[in-house]
Every structure is written in structure tokens, then in C-alpha cells.
Amino acid sequence: RHSKDLETPEVTFMVPKKEISMVPDMGKWKRSQAYADYIGFILTLNEGVKGKKLTCDYKVSETVEKLLDLLETLDRWINETPPVDQPSRFGNKAYRTWYVKVDQEAEALVSTVVPAEKSAAVPEIAVYLKESVGNSTRIDYGTGHEAAFAAFLCCLCKVGALRVDDQLAIVFKVFDRYLAVMRKLQRTYRMEPAGSQGVWGLDDFQFLPFIWGSSQFIDHPTIEPHHFIDEKVVNEHHQDYMFLECIKFINEMKTGPFAEHSNQLWNISAVPSWSKVNQGLIRMYKAECLEKFPVIQHFRFGSLLSIQPVNP
Numbered sequence: 001r002h003s004k005d006l007e008t009p010e011v012t013f014m015v016p017k018k019e020i021s022m023v024p025d026m027g028k029w030k031r032s033q034a035y036a037d038y039i040g041f042i043l044t045l046n047e048g049v050k051g052k053k054l055t056c057d058y059k060v061s062e063t064v065e066k067l068l069d070l071l072e073t074l075d076r077w078i079n080e081t082p083p084v085d086q087p088s089r090f091g092n093k094a095y096r097t098w099y100v101k102v103d104q105e106a107e108a109l110v111s112t113v114v115p116a117e118k119s120a121a122v123p124e125i126a127v128y129l130k131e132s133v134g135n136s137t138r139i140d141y142g143t144g145h146e147a148a149f150a151a152f153l154c155c156l157c158k159v160g161a162l163r164v165d166d167q168l169a170i171v172f173k174v175f176d177r178y179l180a181v182m183r184k185l186q187r188t189y190r191m192e193p194a195g196s197q198g199v200w201g202l203d204d205f206q207f208l209p210f211i212w213g214s215s216q217f218i219d220h221p222t223i224e225p226h227h228f229i230d231e232k233v234v235n236e237h238h239q240d241y242m243f244l245e246c247i248k249f250i251n252e253m254k255t256g257p258f259a260e261h262s263n264q265l266w267n268i269s270a271v272p273s274w275s276k277v278n279q280g281l282i283r284m285y286k287a288e289c290l291e292k293f294p295v296i297q298h299f300r301f302g303s304l305l306s307i308q309p310v311n312p
Contacts, residue, residue, distance in 0.1 A: 011303055012303060013120050013121045013123070013124045013302065013303050013304070014124060014302045014303050015123055015124060015127060015302065016124060016127045016128070016300035016301050016302030016304075016305065017300055017301065017302070018297065018298065018299070018300055018301075019301045019307045020293070020296050020297050020299065021297065023293050026291065026293055026296065028307060028309075029296055029299070029307075030291070031309045031310060032301070032306065032307050032308065032309060032310065033305075033306040033307075033308050033309070033310050034299075034301055034305035034306055034307060035290070035310075036310045037154060037158075037305060038147070038150070038151060038154060038290075038305065039286070039290070041150065041153070041154040041157070042150060042208065042211070042282075042285075043282070044167070045167060045170060045171050045212060046211060046212055046215045046278070046282070047215075048167035048168060048171070049167075049168065049171050049172070049212050049215050049216050050215045050216070050218050051215075051216065051217075051218050051219055051220070052168065052172075052216060053216065053240040053241065054172050054176065054216075054239065054240050054241065054242060055239060055240050056168070056172075058168035058169055058172065059165055059166070059168075059169065060169050060173060061162075061163070061165075061166055061169065063113055063156070063161050063162055063166070064162075064166060064169040064170070064173055064174060066112050066113045067113055067156075067173075067174045067177075068173060068174065068177055069112070070109045070110075070112065070113065071174070071177045071178055071181050072177075073105075073109065074102065074133070074181050075180075075181050075184060077098055077101050077102070078098060078181070078184055078185060078188055081094050081095075081097050081098040081101075082094060082188075083188055083189060083190075089190060090139075090190045090191070090192055091138070091139035091140070091189070091190065091191065091192055092139070092188070092189040092190055093139070094188075094189060095134070095136065095139050095185070095188075095189035095191065096136050096139070098185075098189075099133065099134070099136035100136075102129075102130060102133055103130055103136075106126040106127075106129050106130045107122055107123060107126045109126075109129070110122050110125050110126040110129055113156065113161055114156070114159060114161050115159065115160060115161055118159040118160065118161070121155070121159045121304070124155070124302045124303065124304060125152060125155045125156065125159070125304070127300055127302070128148045128149070128151045128152035128155060128300070129148075129149075129152050131145060131148035131298070131300065132145050132146070132148040132149035132151075132152055132178075133145065133181075133182070133185065134182075134185065134191055134194075135194065138192065138194070139189065139191055139192060140191055140192040140193065140194040141182065141185065141186060141191045141192075141193070141194055141205055142193055142194025142195050142204075142205060142295075143194075143195070143205075143206070143207045143288075143289045143295060144194060144195065144289075144295040144296075144298050144299070145194065146182075146205075146206055146207060146208055147289065147290075147295070147299065148299075148300075149175070149178055150175075150208060151299075151305055153170055153174065153175070154304075154305065155304045155305065158304045159304070171212050171242075172242075175208070175209070175212075176209075176242065176245075179206065179209055179242075179245070179246075182205065182206070183249055186205060186253075187253075193205060195292070195294045195295055201264065201288070202264045202265065202281075202284065202288070203246065203250065203262070203265070206246060207281075207285055207288075207289055208285075209242045209243065209245070209246050210243060210246060210281055211278065211281045211282060211285060212242055213241060213242035213243025213244070213245075213246060214243055214274050214277045214278040214281055215274075215278050216240075216241050216242060216243065217241065217243065217274040217277075218274045218275050218278060219274070219275075220274065223237065223241075224272075224273075224274070225268065225269050225270070225271050225272070225273070225274060225277050226269050226270065228243060228244060228247050228265075228269055229247075229258050229265075229266065229269050231251065234247050234248050234251065235248070247265070250262055250265075268280070268281075
């Protein structure tokens with residue numbers, strides 16, 4: 001045998017595809033390397049942001065700057081694609097025009113962020129970016145799309161574009177900017193919530209900023225969970241805390257008593273400590289998002305986030 005046969009095979013990137021087509025396939029997902037990597041990524045970031053404000057000091061790498069430029073481009077395209085006149089209030093069709101642009105340009109955008117020697121990974125990673133901005137057929141957006149963006153960032157870590165010391169910037173700069181663009185999409189095109197549990201869900205559109213946002217508050221000297229339903233606290237502190245940014249957006253989009261339109265969050269405000277809130281939200285995220293077939297059937301698996309079972 002040639003010695004080169006004994007070398008470890010170079011990983012072959014692949015365009016990620018759906019693997020979970022029926023409810024019984026869910027076990028395959030929970031045992032997969034992708035699940036372990038994804039949840040590990042979420043929890044690592046959760047640990048990293050503990051007790052820190054959005055406005056604290058942290059390193060901003062060149063890759064992070066490029067990701068912010070990428071998100072800025074998506075934002076600019078919204079401005080260039082105003083909503084059209086149509087009879088129905090929700091699901092403005094101009095979103096499809098905007099989405100076509102994202103679809104066409106995704107690989108070019110991602111290639112600006114991925115190191116040159118890993119350029120073969122671009123088509124694989126770009127799929128997660130395309131999946132992260134909503135569905136152009138249904139003109140909806142939900143936690144599955146949000147998960148695709150987290151998967152996109154996870155893949156960028158796996159190819160070495162993002163590093164361990166980028167953790168705070170990943171959440172506070174990149175993910176926060178992503179949320180701002182998604183809120184603008186939701187406002188501009190009046191997108192439907194995808195797979196929403198209606199009033200029983202945590203939020204119509206997002207989940208992760210509540211997890212990371214509650215971690216930011218752990219051991220806070222004055223702000224307790226019951227404070228987030230106080231609009232004065234929200235208005236005073238939302239620049240520092242992701243959780244409060246989410247509450248502010250809900251308050252802007254919804255009318256009526258908070259306890260009625262956001263019952264789950266209202267219940268959470270009664271939990272005694274932020275660390276309990278944080279643990280509870282992680283459990284809820286696994287149960288309500290990661291273990292729900294309607295969400296995971298859309299998840300895509302490639303070489304970076306693999307459907308292969310975790311090695312025992």
C-alpha cells in the first residue's frame with residue numbers, strides 16, 4: 001500500500017441536506033454528531049456571556065467585522081425592496097424578491113468570511129445562511145430559521161473562521177445584529193410566525209436571545225426576573241441586555257396585557273433567580289424546538305454538522 005493511503009482522509013465538504021423526514025427519524029437527530037455539536041455550541045456561548053453586558057469590552061476580529069458587513073448588506077437590501085401593495089396584511093410578497101437576492105448572493109457573501117484555504121466549505125456553509133432568514137414560500141420565520149443561523153456560526157467556528165476568543169463578539173455583535181435584521185424583516189414584510197405555538201410559545205420568532213440574555217443577568221445585583229415586565233426597566237437597560245431587547249420588541253409589536261399576549265414569559269417573570277430562568281429555558285429549548293419534528297425536519301446535515309451518530 002502507498003503511504004498516502006494511510007493518511008487521514010481530507011474532509012470532503014458537501015451541500016447539506018435534510019435527513020429527518022419522518023417522526024421516527026428524530027432519534028437519529030438526537031444521537032447525531034450535529035446535535036452534540038449544536039447544543040455544545042449554544043451552551044459554550046451561554047457560559048461565555050454569563051454576567052456580561054452587551055456594552056462590555058471584548059475583542060472584535062476581522063471575521064466578525066466581515067460578518068457585520070454581510071448582515072449590513074442584507075439590511076440594505078431590505079431598504080431597496082419596499083413592501084408592495086397587496087390585499088392581505090401579512091406575508092408581503094416583496095419578501096420573495098428580497099429572498100431571491102439572498103439566495104443568489106449567499107455564496108459570494110460567505111466567501112468573504114471563510115479563510116481562503118477553506119473556500120471549498122463555502123457552498124456547505126452558505127446553505128445555513130440561506131436557511132436562516134425565513135421561508136420564501138410561506139413568508140414565515142421561526143426558531144428553526146434562528147437555529148440555522150446558530151448552525152451557520154457553528155460551522156464558521158469549525159472551519160476556523162471564528163475562534164474561541166470571538167465568543168462574546170459572536171453573541172453581542174453578530175447574533176445581536178442578526179436579530180436586528182430579522183426584526184426589520186418581520187416589521188417590513190409582516191412575516192408569519194413559523195410553527196408557532198401561538199400564545200403558548202415563548203415568543204413568535206426567537207428563542208436563543210432569551211437563553212443567552214438570561215445568562216447575562218445571572219448574579220445581577222439589582223435586576224431580578226420580575227423586573228423585565230416593568231417597561232421602565234426595559235427602556236432603561238435594553239442597550240445592555242439582550243433579554244430586554246426582546247421584551248422591548250414584543251411590547252412594540254403587541255397590544256394588550258403582557259400576561260395575555262406573552263403568557264410563558266409572564267410565568268418566567270415569577271421564577272426567583274436568573275440562573276433558574278436560564279436552566280429552565282435551556283430545557284424548554286430542547287423540548288420545544290430541538291425535539292420537535294416540525295422544526296427539525298427542515299434542518300440540514302453536511303460534513304460540518306453531520307447526521308452520523310456520536311462516537312461512544
